[in-house]
Amino acid sequence: MNDNESHEHEHHDELHAARRAKLDRLIELRVDPWGQRFDDRSLIGVIRQRAGEVNYRLESGKEIDLPLEIDDEDFDFRAWKAEQGKGELTGPDVRAAGRIILHRDKGKLHFIDIEDWTGRIQLFIGQGQVGEENWEIVKCLDLGDLIGVDGQLRRTNTGELSIFATKIHFLTKTLEPPPAKHIGMTDPELRQRMRYVDLAYNEGSRDRFLDRTRIVQSIRQTLDEHGFCEIEGPTLHTVAGGAAAKPFNTHHNALGMDLFMRIALELHLKRLMVGGMERVYELGRVYRNEGISPRHNPEFTMLELYQAFGNYESMMDITEAMIANALLAIGSGPVVTWGEATIDFSTPLARVTYHDLFAEHTGVDPTDQGAVQACARSLGLETAGKHPDVVKNELFEEKVEDALTGPVFVIDYPASICPLTKRKADQPEIAERFELFVQGMEIANAYTELNDPDLQQQLFETQLEGIEEEHSMARMDHDFIRALRHGMPPAGGLGVGIDRLVMLLTNSQSIRDVILFPLLRNE
């Protein structure tokens, strides 16, 4: 269907026709259906906080505070007023604006619930109270329209806090009908494709994304407090390094140069440490040309930070601080629910070695190469032509990672699978690396950074047997090696999957619930 046909179709649809008719009627009434600047409105959340200013004024002139139980479900406000004697409610004049979410038409009296991004409030709109000119506008209102209102904040006979309207300001006509009230739009594809509808009408959607913003702001604040500076590195790379993933390819025409969208932030941040930026981070998008799943989106948000003169233990401390502050930022305690699970982020988080977890979950001593190979083969894993540590790690992923409900820092990885990590001084076969696992998901990955240029070059040149080049993290970057030769301080470095962290903190089971516009097939 082309645009003209679909446009035509909308006009023939009676739902749309009814809205168009009201649009025309507004124009007839000389009301701008698309609204104008609307100054001095208060946020509904702020207006609701003024509920305490609503009083009951007796005929004697005496003003009585409303009872504290007034918002209780079963409180009988009519009876309470009768007990006090004759009087009337008074409250402050307020101005609000929002989208019409519910509309109860009682003839010469309409109850309209409007919502802005801080909350929802009921409007009491009586024909006699607003006057004929406004009443003509009220007759043109549809669910989804944006309106402003002036009125007095009071309560109805049932105790509901309401704005008793004196004037309606039409702000924007909605030509599309909203999804079913209280059910909303449930089809996950439509929610992502039409995120504006999801945000506008689905309960909790906007709050979840606002929580994401609060978490990200909190992380920046935590890092600023620890003396880090935020930078913006290149997203177009000539070498897609710093991680093991297939990149997106692109091309610069004027330079005649093939480029990759970045798959990690690591190597440029380390170059900055060579340049004396001692505590540096980037929080930004990376791109991986791989599968899509509830835990994977082709573009996602990564935080990487590097701290000169630190190590991977410093990174554990800062990870704990970031999570604790992020929880505070969204008004949550350290214990959160995630689906069926409960996650306790109380610090310090558990720290267990790769070695111990391997032994615990496989029943095999990870230093016994023969036993590891036998165990792998018994699970049907291919072992021929693979480096022993590759086999060991495949076994680890198979048997251990999914079982890690966490939160747990898995520490001290086999060095051979960590080409960017410093080895333990007294145990060269162990790399000073941790990964933070929660609910079987890798949330963070950190190293004591390798800063020996000769060893780094050697590790880039050595492809581990059993790992194909495109799956290897060891991807030669000559300029990076040159940078290391100029001296990078010993340092700790940390990467955090922001989307997955937000999933855990907002009780979201899919990464698509925390990414505003996840990648979708063409419509």
Next chain:
RNA sequence: GAGAGCGUAGCUCAGUCGGUAGAGCAACGGACUUUUAAUCCGUAGGUCCAGGGUUCGAGCCCCUGCGCUCUCACCA
């Protein structure tokens, strides 16, 4: 990539054995000045995902395709 499920009104969903296409909400008309997913009376609204097949007859059965969801695989 494999398997399972789903696709019906603007939205959320029923649809029995293969026999006239259904409900709630939304919309439209009417009643109601303190409602709370308001209520009540009435009206209208359909390319049953697409194409093919079986059949006297297909929303339903069969085949193909498209799309979505879930699980698995992939993604250290």
